Amino acid sequence: MKNWKKIGLGSVTLASAALLAACGSSSSSTQKVPQLAIPVDISTLDSTLNTDTYSNIFIGNTEEGATRVAANGQAANALATSVTESSDGLTWTIKLRSGLKWSNGDALTAKDFVYAWQRAVNPATGSQYAYLLGNIKNANQIMGLKTATQADLDTLGVKANSDTELTVTLTQPTPYFKFLLAESVYYPLNQKFVEKEGKNYGTSSAKTLYDGPFIYKGSGWTGTNESFQLVKNPNYYDKANVKSNEVDIQVVKNANTAVQLYKQGKLDQVALGTPDLYNANKGYTKNTSLVDLKESTTDYIEYNQTGKGTSNTTAAKALQNQDIREALNLATDRTSIIAQTTAGSSNATGFVPSGMAQTQTGEDFAKYAAQPYKYDVSEAKTLWEKGLKEIGETKVNLSYETDADSTGAKAQADFLQTSLAKALPGLTITEKIVPFQQRLKDSANHQFDMVNSLWGGDYAEPSTFLQLFASGSGYNDGGFTNAAYQAAWTKASTLPDVSNDAARNADYKAAEQALYDSSSINPIYFRTTPALQSNNLHNLIFHGTGLEYDLKSVYVN
Template sequence: MILSLALAACSNQDASNESSSTTNDSKNEEKVVYLSAPGVIPGLDPILADNGFSFSIINQVFEGLYRLDKDGNPELALAAEEPKVSEDNKVYTFKIRKDAKWSDGSPITAHDFEYAWKKAVDPETGAAYGPQFEEIVANASEILKGKKSADSLGVEALDDQTLKVTLENPVPFFKELLTTAIFFPQPQEFIKKQDGKYASDSKHTLYNGPFVLTDWNGTGDSWTYKKNQNYWDKEAVNVDEIRVNVVKDTSTAVSLYQEGKLDRVKLTGEYVDKYRSNDEYHTFLTGATSYIKMNQGKNGEKTNLANLNIRKAMNLALEKDKLVNSILNNGSIVAQGNVPKGLADNPETGEDFRAENGDLTYYDLNEAQNYWEKGLKELGKDKLEITLISSDSGTSKQLAENIKYQLENNLPGLTIKIKNLTPKASIAANVGQNYEMIMTGWSGDYHDPLTYLNLFITDSPGNHTGYSNKEYDRLVLGAKGSMANEPLKRWKAMLKAEKMLIKDSAVLIPLYQDGSAFLQKSYLKNFVTYKVGADNLKWIDIQK
C-alpha cells in the first residue's frame, strides 16, 4: 500500500470541541486521544494481514513474545524471561508469562503460539507472510512448498508455559522478527467457535495487546481502541481510549486540529510551509521506501512491462526531485535504490548500506529514450497505453499526475491512464497482481536490508511483479539463512541482490524515502514511531 498512509495522521470528524481540550483536567476524568486513519481497516487477522495499514492496527491490539520498546529495541512481552539458547544458537526455549491473558480473561499458552505458527506456514491457510518463516524456523521452507506437513514445523509447546523453537540456522535478527504480526499467538478454541468470522469485527475477535478494538463492524469508518483491562502490562497504558475516524482530506484534518478536535495531524506538502515555524510542527525521516511496481505478468501471460528495455526507460525518465521538493515537501528524500538510508551499516567498515551501494538508477533523458525505442521495436509497437494505480488521497493523486506528465513528455508514444483507488482497493489490486503499474512501497519489519530484499524472491508475498530470478533468490535466501554466521559475506550478498533488482532488472521504479511532517499537540506524549516497524501507541499519554 502507499506507505505515506501509515496511521500517523490523526483527527476525528465527530469529536466535540471539548474532547481533547477539556478531558484529563482531573484524575477522575477519562483520558481520550483523537486520531484519524486514511481509510477503513483492510484486515485485522495477524496471520492473514498483508499490508502496512493493517499491521499498524494489529500492533495496538495484539503482541507476541517481544515488543519494540520506545527506542525500537525488542523487549520482553509475552515471554516471561529471555530464552534459553543452545550452543549452536538454533534452539530457543521460551517461558510464557503466567499473567498473560486474552481479552476475555482466558490464559495465553505456549499452545497458542504452536497453533498460530503452524497455521501461518500451512499452504492451505494462504498467509501472505507465511514465507517470513522460510529459512528461519526448521522445516518451514519444505512446508510452504507442500513437501512436509505443517505439524513438522520447528515449534513445540512442551507445556502450557514452555515453548521450544528450532531454527534452520542462527538468525541475528530473530528477536526483532518476533515482534512482527505473523509470529503472534492465536486463541485456537475461540477461533473454532467463530464459524470463519474470526477478526472480521469487534465481536468476533480476542485481543492480547495494550488495547482492544471496540465499535468496529468490519467495514466502518470509525473505531475505538479501549484500554485492555486483561493486558499483563496494563499499568503502563496511560489512556482510557483512542478514538479513530477516517479522514482522507488534509484540509479537513487541519481544520479539526485547529479547532481542538484532534491531537495529531499529518501534513501534506501544501501545508508544510504554512506551519513550519509552528512549535507543534515536527518532521521525521522514516525507513519507508515508496516506489512503482511494474507487472511483468502472471500465470504464464506476459505484459508489455516484461520487456526490460521498457522498464529501464521508465526508471530513467523521472526527475524525482520534482516529486520530493514540489509535491511532498515533508522531509522525504529521493530514492535511487530499494533499501533506505540509515537502516544498516557494513559489519566491518560501518558504512551505511545505501551509501555503499550508491545510486542504482538516475535521471537521464537520452538514455531513457534510447531504451524506450529499443523496447518498442522489440515489442513491434510504436506506442503504449499503461494504467497507473494510485491511492485516492490528495497527495497520491498529485504524485500520479506529475509522474504521468513526466513519463508522457519524456517517452514518445506513451499514454498513462491514472486509476485512483481507496487504500483497501489499492492493496487488493497489489496483492492480487491486478495492475499494470502501481504506486506502493514498504516500511520494513526489522533493521536489516533483508526485510526489503526478501519481498522480491520468487513467490514472495510482497512480490506480485512476475519477477523471478534464481540467483537473486539464492543470494537473499542465503542472507536469510546459511550466511548468518558470516556477516561480511552476507552483507555483500545483499548489496549484490539489490543491484540485480534495481540496476540490472529494473523491477521497481524507486521514488522516495518517506518523510513525515505533522502537527502534534504539546500535551500529547509518547506517540512512538520507528524508522522501521508499525507505530506503537502503548505508552501514548495526555499530560496537561
C-alpha cells in the same frame, strides 16, 4: 505484508479530549485522554488475517507477542522473559512469563503460540502474511499443500515444552527472528475462543480476545462504527507502565478537516502528507512542533517482464528489453515527482529505504548500498532508441496503473505521463487509475504494463525488502528473473555464520546493485510524512516498520 505495505493513505493523527473526573464530594480535576484518528476504517482484528496498517495499530496495541519493538527500535522481551538461539542459529528457546492471562481470564500458555502459528501456515486459513513464518521448519511445505491435516500441522517446527516454554526450529539462521516474533502474525491465540467464534473471529471487538496493553471499552468496535475507546487491560502483565487509562478512537477521512481540528486545539498530531497541506501549514507554531515521520516505505514502479498480461504485444516486448527499462529509469525525474506529489520524502537510491536499518558499523544501510539512480534525459533517449531497434518498433504504448484512492498517486501518474513521453520519442503512457484493492489484484496476477507500488518494512533489517524478489516469492509482481540478484540473496539468507553481519550486508548490497544493473524495478522515493505535533503530547512511539504507533506509553498533559 503486502496489503498494508502497499497502502499510501498517510499517517494517523492524534487528538486529546478533556474528561472531568470527580475527586471527592466537592472538587474535580481534568484528565486529558489521547484521541487517535485514522483516515480509513478498520478491516479486522484477526492478527492472522490482517492486511492493513490501520487495523494493525489496534491489533498491536491490544495484543502482544513474545517480543515488542521498543522505543529504541530494538526487539525487547514482552510476553517472553528470554529469547535465546543456539550457536548455529537454528534452534530458538522462548521462555514466557508466568501467570499470563487473556482478557477473559484464561491462562495464556506456550500452546497458544503453537496453535496460532499452525493456524497461520494452514492453507485453509488464507493468511497473506504466513510467509513471515517461512523459515520455521516445514512451514513452506505445509503452506504449499492444498489442504493440511492436524498431522501436517504437527510437523511445524514449534513445540510447547511446558506452559511457559517453547522451542522453535528454523531451516536457516535468521538473525532478525526476535523482530519477527513482534509481528502480529506471530501473536498467540486462544484456540478455544477462536474456534468457538469461527469465521466471526476478529470481526468485532466482542469476538476477539486480548493479551496486550489495552482492551475495548463497552461495545467497542462493532465492525462498522467509526468511534470507539480503548482502556487499560487489567490482565496485562505490564499494566503499570501503560500511561493512559483510556484512548479514544475516531475515523477522520478528510485531511483538511483534521488540520482544522488540530488548529482548534482538538488534535494533538496531524499529518501534512501533501505539498498543499505542508506548504499551507508548516509555519503553524502555536504550541506546536513540526516532526518528520520516517515511514521506512519505498515508492517504486514495477515493470511486467513476464511477456504476458500486458496491454499489448509491443508493451510485452518493450518491458522485457533491458535498454528500454533503463531508459525509463533514466527519464524519471524523481526530484520533480517528490516536489509535486509528496511532502518531506527523498529521492530513492535503492529499494531498501533510508533510516530503516544500519550496517555493522552503524552506517545507514541505504547509504551504504546506494546505487546511482539518476535523471539523465540524453542518456535515456540514446538507450530508448537502441531498445526500439532491438525489438523492431518505432513507438510503444505503455499503460501505467496506480491507485484511485490517493491524490498523490494520481498526480504522479499525470507527471510521468507527460514527462516520459517528452523525454522518449515514440512513447505514449496511458493512465489506468483503479481502486487500491484492484491495483493489488492486478499486480499479483501480472495484469499490467507498469504499476506504481509502495512497500514498507516489517522489521528493521534489509531482508524485509530484499526477500520480495527472491525465487519463489509471491511479491515479484514484475515476474522478472535476475540471476545476480538471486545469487546475492541466496548467499545473504543462507550465510553459515549467523554473526557475520559484514558479509550479510555486503550480499544485500550486491542484491541492490543487481536490481540497478538490470533495471529490474524503478525506485522513486523514500517516504517521509511531516506532521504538526502538540507540545503537550508525550511518548508517542512511531515505528517505520511493523507496529506504526505504539500507544503503551503515550499521554497528554
